[in-house]
Amino acid sequence: MSTPDLAEPIRTHLMFLLVAGATCYFGGNGFGADVMRPLGLRDVRVGGEIGRRIEVTITNNLLVLDADRDFLPPFKAKSADTGYIGLGKLIDATVKFAAYSGDPRVDALRRHLVAETIQAQEADGYIGLLAAPHRVRGMWDVHEMGYLIFALLTDYQYFGEERSLTAARRAADYLVQRWPTLPADWCVGTDVAPHVAVTGLERTMLALNRQTGDGAYLDFTLKTRQLPEWALPIVVGRRQGIEGHVYAYTARCLAQLELHRMQPNPRLLRQTERALDFMLQHDGLHITGGTGQCEIWTDDQDGRGDLGETCATAYQLRVYDSLLRLNGDARMGDLIERTLFNALFAAQSPDGRRLRYFGPTEGPRAYWPTDTYCCPCNYRRIVAELPAMVFYRTAAGLAVNLYTPAEAKLAVGKDVALRVRQETDYPNTGRVRLWLDPARPVKFPLQLRIPLWARGATVTVNGKAAAGTVRVGAFFVVTREWKSGDEVTLDLPMAWRLVKGRQRQAGRVALMRGPQVFCLNPAQNPVLAKLDGTELGYLAIDPASLGTPVPSDVVRPGGLACKVSFWKPGFGLGNKADYELTLTEFPDPDGKATYFRLRDFSVAAEDELLAGRDR
Numbered sequence: 001m002s003t004p005d006l007a008e009p010i011r012t013h014l015m016f017l018l019v020a021g022a023t024c025y026f027g028g029n030g031f032g033a034d035v036m037r038p039l040g041l042r043d044v045r046v047g048g049e050i051g052r053r054i055e056v057t058i059t060n061n062l063l064v065l066d067a068d069r070d071f072l073p074p075f076k077a078k079s080a081d082t083g084y085i086g087l088g089k090l091i092d093a094t095v096k097f098a099a100y101s102g103d104p105r106v107d108a109l110r111r112h113l114v115a116e117t118i119q120a121q122e123a124d125g126y127i128g129l130l131a132a133p134h135r136v137r138g139m140w141d142v143h144e145m146g147y148l149i150f151a152l153l154t155d156y157q158y159f160g161e162e163r164s165l166t167a168a169r170r171a172a173d174y175l176v177q178r179w180p181t182l183p184a185d186w187c188v189g190t191d192v193a194p195h196v197a198v199t200g201l202e203r204t205m206l207a208l209n210r211q212t213g214d215g216a217y218l219d220f221t222l223k224t225r226q227l228p229e230w231a232l233p234i235v236v237g238r239r240q241g242i243e244g245h246v247y248a249y250t251a252r253c254l255a256q257l258e259l260h261r262m263q264p265n266p267r268l269l270r271q272t273e274r275a276l277d278f279m280l281q282h283d284g285l286h287i288t289g290g291t292g293q294c295e296i297w298t299d300d301q302d303g304r305g306d307l308g309e310t311c312a313t314a315y316q317l318r319v320y321d322s323l324l325r326l327n328g329d330a331r332m333g334d335l336i337e338r339t340l341f342n343a344l345f346a347a348q349s350p351d352g353r354r355l356r357y358f359g360p361t362e363g364p365r366a367y368w369p370t371d372t373y374c375c376p377c378n379y380r381r382i383v384a385e386l387p388a389m390v391f392y393r394t395a396a397g398l399a400v401n402l403y404t405p406a407e408a409k410l411a412v413g414k415d416v417a418l419r420v421r422q423e424t425d426y427p428n429t430g431r432v433r434l435w436l437d438p439a440r441p442v443k444f445p446l447q448l449r450i451p452l453w454a455r456g457a458t459v460t461v462n463g464k465a466a467a468g469t470v471r472v473g474a475f476f477v478v479t480r481e482w483k484s485g486d487e488v489t490l491d492l493p494m495a496w497r498l499v500k501g502r503q504r505q506a507g508r509v510a511l512m513r514g515p516q517v518f519c520l521n522p523a524q525n526p527v528l529a530k531l532d533g534t535e536l537g538y539l540a541i542d543p544a545s546l547g548t549p550v551p552s553d554v555v556r557p558g559g560l561a562c563k564v565s566f567w568k569p570g571f572g573l574g575n576k577a578d579y580e581l582t583l584t585e586f587p588d589p590d591g592k593a594t595y596f597r598l599r600d601f602s603v604a605a606e607d608e609l610l611a612g613r614d615r
């Protein structure tokens with residue numbers, strides 16, 4: 001039996017976070033402030049669409065881009081006065097893909113990029129692309145350096161490369177030592193506010209402090225950068241300084257959350273609370289999981305053009321993952337999968353080669369013309385991190401967050417080796433089967449995320465119904481002595497949902513099933529050739545026509561589409577619908593409409609992610 005749990009506001013989640021995060025830190029469970037821990041990238045294998053995206057990002061994107069032509073030369077020349085490439089982000093992604101895949105081609109690229117970067121480092125520690133007079137203060141130099149330091153540290157952490165750690169420290173020391181030479185009004189009143197210009201830097205310095213124990217990096221973060229004091233309201237609109245920059249904002253939230261793990265303080269959760277509140281309570285989040293327009297916070301739900309910067313999408317995912325680890329709130333997992341299957345995967349061509357800066361829900365979508373710059377590089381990084389968002393270790397057991405074919409190894413109970421295998425065709429159906437293979441019988445809690453949309457979900461263990469009530473929006477816990485060969489089956493009902501639009505989309509609905517949003521691609525529907533793009537959103541959908549999804553390879557092999565009847569733009573007057581159209585999965589590169597009219601709005605549902613909205 002499933003019990004809808006739609007009334008509890010997200011604020012309750014945050015109150016829990018404020019209290020429990022700090023309390024658990026002192027609980028001595030070996031997890032610091034966290035109730036969940038990710039598995040290592042080498043301990044997980046992922047299949048399904050998530051695994052396919054990892055594979056095509058490696059094979060058709062990372063391994064075919066030309067780093068020697070497009071990424072490395074500016075770092076050797078060091079002659080620019082401004083600019084951005086994204087070399088650090090590329091290295092960070094390559095290191096993680098190399099660790100996950102074990103692919104010698106990826107490892108060769110990793111070694112090449114790291115060696116060339118270290119070779120380009122100046123005697124004083126500088127790594128970057130600017131000429132001497134412009135270093136540090138020139139636009140994006142600190143941003144580029146911060147990610148290069150982070151990437152070299154990642155290389156040390158995954159591959160034990162001492163020279164990478166040394167190079168990272170030298171570059172970080174260079175920045176810390178020269179920071180006092182920056183004018184007090186650096187970036188103030190320019191097109192880019194100071195906190196945006198240094199995006200990512202605080203997290204880098206915290207990581208370096210944790211790795212080395214050197215207090216200088218922590219001091220820099222706490223005192224020089226004043227990370228704990230950061231308390232910028234949500235700024236809506238593209239104002240001077242692009243203060244309301246979603247990527248910069250969420251990256252800082254993430255740094256504060258990581259500092260909270262080191263030095264628990266409720267104040268460090270408030271900016272994240274602000275961001276979540278704006279996204280979930282005040283129309284900041286689009287139905288795809290994307291946020292903002294033209295890189296900044298917006299709340300008008302305009303679906304056209306520059307919607308949802310890919311960098312922001314990547315950092316939203318990290319913030320959700322960070323909160324899931326801190327408090328085990330299953331709704332963060334719902335946000336992760338909504339964002340993955342829609343906003344994130346729509347930022348990439350189905351074959352993996354091309355990447356996007358933005359992902360609109362209305363009108364044409366554009367690919368970014370180069371392999372460099374922020375969004376392509378942040379896309380690769382977050383895809384490389386996805387394997388760590390499938391399973392999590394808990395204090396004594398295992399939590400399953402994402403449903404996708406996967407295998408993992410970890411220790412449960414008092415250090416008993418466990419192998420777990422997940423088989424599913426999710427999101428085509430909601431049937432998930434897990435096989436557990438502990439080295440010896442061992443009692444531990446197995447947690448399964450029950451999405452908010454999955455009313456009526458059931459869980460069986462070795463064919464028998466599991467004891468307890470299956471609640472949506474929570475983890476269902478089965479605690480028992482597990483033996484090798486035990487099988488758990490989860491069934492998540494996949495009903496169609498007509499989800500109400502808000503603000504500019506008010507009065508219309510989007511079609512969802514499980515975590516997926518569906519969209520209308522006119523090229524798949526020749527009957528629409530006479531309509532212009534602006535009319536697509538005025539088609540009226542016939543809910544009675546929704547049936548079983550049909551196969552479609554437009555987005556992924558073995559993917560889905562749905563046949564739906566529509567009335568022509570307006571409300572249509574006939575009893576019989578005018579068109580039978582095919583809607584495809586949202587990452588369809590030629591999708592051009594997502595919201596449609598509905599004759600009888602009483603069948604529309606609220607977006608379950610916004611449950612408990614207080615207005």
Ligand SMILES: [Zn+2]
Pocket residue numbers: 309310311312357374375376378
């Ligand atoms: Zn970007």
